[in-house]
Amino acid sequence: MSRQPGRQFLNIPGPTNIPDRVLQAMHRPALDFMTPEFWEVQVECKENLAKILKTEGEIMVYASSGHGSWDAAMTNTCSPGDTVLMCETGRFSESWGEMAEAVGLDVVTLANDWDRAFDPARVEQALREDKERKIRAVCVVHNETSTGMTHDVEAIGRIIRELDHPALLMVDTISSLASMDFRMDEWGVDVAVAGSQKGLMLPVGLGISGVSEKAMKATETATLPRKYFDWNGIKALENGRLRFAGTAPSHLFFAMREGLRMLLEEGLDHVFARHARLAEATRRAVKAWGRGNGPSLFGRDEGALSNSVTAVRMLDGFDADVFRGKALSETNLALGGGLARLSGKVFRIGHLGDLNEPMILGCLATVEMQLKRQGIPHGEGGVDAAVAYLAETR
Amino acid sequence: MSRQPGRQFLNIPGPTNIPDRVLQAMHRPALDFMTPEFWEVQVECKENLAKILKTEGEIMVYASSGHGSWDAAMTNTCSPGDTVLMCETGRFSESWGEMAEAVGLDVVTLANDWDRAFDPARVEQALREDKERKIRAVCVVHNETSTGMTHDVEAIGRIIRELDHPALLMVDTISSLASMDFRMDEWGVDVAVAGSQKGLMLPVGLGISGVSEKAMKATETATLPRKYFDWNGIKALENGRLRFAGTAPSHLFFAMREGLRMLLEEGLDHVFARHARLAEATRRAVKAWGRGNGPSLFGRDEGALSNSVTAVRMLDGFDADVFRGKALSETNLALGGGLARLSGKVFRIGHLGDLNEPMILGCLATVEMQLKRQGIPHGEGGVDAAVAYLAETR
Numbered sequence: 017m018s019r020q021p022g023r024q025f026l027n028i029p030g031p032t033n034i035p036d037r038v039l040q041a042m043h044r045p046a047l048d049f050m051t052p053e054f055w056e057v058q059v060e061c062k063e064n065l066a067k068i069l070k071t072e073g074e075i076m077v078y079a080s081s082g083h084g085s086w087d088a089a090m091t092n093t094c095s096p097g098d099t100v101l102m103c104e105t106g107r108f109s110e111s112w113g114e115m116a117e118a119v120g121l122d123v124v125t126l127a128n129d130w131d132r133a134f135d136p137a138r139v140e141q142a143l144r145e146d147k148e149r150k151i152r153a154v155c156v157v158h159n160e161t162s163t164g165m166t167h168d169v170e171a172i173g174r175i176i177r178e179l180d181h182p183a184l185l186m187v188d189t190i191s192s193l194a195s196m197d198f199r200m201d202e203w204g205v206d207v208a209v210a211g212s213q214k215g216l217m218l219p220v221g222l223g224i225s226g227v228s229e230k231a232m233k234a235t236e237t238a239t240l241p242r243k244y245f246d247w248n249g250i251k252a253l254e255n256g257r258l259r260f261a262g263t264a265p266s267h268l269f270f271a272m273r274e275g276l277r278m279l280l281e282e283g284l285d286h287v288f289a290r291h292a293r294l295a296e297a298t299r300r301a302v303k304a305w306g307r308g309n310g311p312s313l314f315g316r317d318e319g320a321l322s323n324s325v326t327a328v329r330m331l332d333g334f335d336a337d338v339f340r341g342k343a344l345s346e347t348n349l350a351l352g353g354g355l356a357r358l359s360g361k362v363f364r365i366g367h368l369g370d371l372n373e374p375m376i377l378g379c380l381a382t383v384e385m386q387l388k389r390q391g392i393p394h395g396e397g398g399v400d401a402a403v404a405y406l407a408e409t410r
Numbered sequence: 411m412s413r414q415p416g417r418q419f420l421n422i423p424g425p426t427n428i429p430d431r432v433l434q435a436m437h438r439p440a441l442d443f444m445t446p447e448f449w450e451v452q453v454e455c456k457e458n459l460a461k462i463l464k465t466e467g468e469i470m471v472y473a474s475s476g477h478g479s480w481d482a483a484m485t486n487t488c489s490p491g492d493t494v495l496m497c498e499t500g501r502f503s504e505s506w507g508e509m510a511e512a513v514g515l516d517v518v519t520l521a522n523d524w525d526r527a528f529d530p531a532r533v534e535q536a537l538r539e540d541k542e543r544k545i546r547a548v549c550v551v552h553n554e555t556s557t558g559m560t561h562d563v564e565a566i567g568r569i570i571r572e573l574d575h576p577a578l579l580m581v582d583t584i585s586s587l588a589s590m591d592f593r594m595d596e597w598g599v600d601v602a603v604a605g606s607q608k609g610l611m612l613p614v615g616l617g618i619s620g621v622s623e624k625a626m627k628a629t630e631t632a633t634l635p636r637k638y639f640d641w642n643g644i645k646a647l648e649n650g651r652l653r654f655a656g657t658a659p660s661h662l663f664f665a666m667r668e669g670l671r672m673l674l675e676e677g678l679d680h681v682f683a684r685h686a687r688l689a690e691a692t693r694r695a696v697k698a699w700g701r702g703n704g705p706s707l708f709g710r711d712e713g714a715l716s717n718s719v720t721a722v723r724m725l726d727g728f729d730a731d732v733f734r735g736k737a738l739s740e741t742n743l744a745l746g747g748g749l750a751r752l753s754g755k756v757f758r759i760g761h762l763g764d765l766n767e768p769m770i771l772g773c774l775a776t777v778e779m780q781l782k783r784q785g786i787p788h789g790e791g792g793v794d795a796a797v798a799y800l801a802e803t804r
Binding site: 021022025033282290346347348370371372374375376377378379382385389396397400404407410 | 765794801
């Protein structure tokens, strides 16, 4: 049988399902990007991105993945040998640290177990010990996609303010933005790092940054080499138009205009509540499977479990990647794998983006069906728990 | 909240989910339909439709709904006042009978409870009593979409042959073709009536007929007025090209070429087995809900329950349409309603076309969730029963 019937259930934690409205918005001719027709799109996208980032700072958009926005955060604000604090949260804090080192920074990692919420007091201690105020930036991943844990950006921002430390607060919002609340200005974030392919429901291809006045000021003394991601080269014009290094990614902007409109039509608070609810349904299913001896929630701090992705610890003696492989090949359900040290030990259920109750229930019921089929011991009643929770909530 | 997030779960019994490959096949420029490029499409479609109908007879395709093919069956083969036997199966046998009356035929309905399999012995009796051999045609709906019951076409065909009665056997395959086995020639079917929007996974817009040699012969004496659906005007040319009354529905043909290829890639026997398995999962869920006092299977003859649609009898005191309305408005799940005398008393779960395990499980879990939310008494364990069945079968 050479064809997989039906629609794929895309429950990886991004790229996420692209709504038909977004696909249709891209289904249009190319255009001269130096014309008022496209300028209007840029202005609308910039205004709506600012609403979603909750910032009055600058908005930067690059033709890049989210990693491009990591690079931009570092190279625009730092000089060779500058110290940056990296709050360890998982594979993505590790990977962002590797990039910081590669561009010439001195990365101090605040070690943390991946299955635990990062303790903001660790930042406080490090900043207090930094008598010479050499730390240039504190970097934290808001939602660590590799572990399914959300970290307390607000508390870290408060600490930096209370200590009156000059460090910039840089936050990776790649798998949190537009799925859970993020308040750039209120939380004192200087650089927000985002990408197009998760909560924004778009194809991969746009890196996005929110940049505070303080971070823009830092560009004046930062000497790391930069050009493609140079904020001063691409920051918005007075009239709100964005600029680009090279040709503007116009089709992705038509997609983004539609995706942002959809988010604002639904209402951000509704979007966040929807994600929280579908995530809680997922967690209830996983908890049921884990009762006795079965696959269980990876994260050990209940309050920090992510509303965009749930990491599930596979039972010892079973390979999570074999499990995922069969879910995909037999039932067209795509689940995320464990990254780096979690490879084979964890699978991840993405529940972010354009998702509703039948979609998450179909995913959870299929996971449960595959657990049974593959003979993986698990507690009963996972889907039942999700169904019951969704029935009693709105 | 003005936007419904996520993809709609389209579990009405047609039109069914249109695969992306089919949508993409239609996303092309219009063309001059009198060119070899389009002739090739016609020839391929005709050959593949014949494989799916399992016939060496003529293939007719109209720009019409399936009802057009009903009209064609009658007007091409009958004369005013001719008697046709209509096997009562549900709203669609009733509706086909109304059309037959409207075009001038004398319809004799073989009455049957809608929740029962039609008994082929009723046809035998009627034909035996027809000493003057006035009955021009026996009409039966293979899969009655309004009730979720499949009727025994093969047995009726055998009876006509054994009695050597000249009546034509006309079969509505609209919700069975390409979802469950149908063997036009082997079963002795003279006119097979089909539409594009169900098992073929296409948009509405093409009526399809398979026509036996005997039925073509009947056109010579049939005097009912006809033009748009006149088989002799549109039957295929020697080289296999189809013809049309007016402009060829070329885009629907590009869609059909792709849909037919997909069915044959999967393999018809696999397609039928998939439908049978997803249907059985559905029935097991409904049976669990019906235990004690709850919504239950409408059809009372287990062996005749359809593999393309399941009708669920709503509990007395609850309105099936209110239930469906909330499933749609709250959770974006579209279910079929009860038709005619079943209005408000039945809802229908379509499980035909481009469907897989996560899709049907998402539907069933959402139905169960809505039963809970709407306070409709039901037995527990519906989705669990579906999950368990799918886990233990392939």
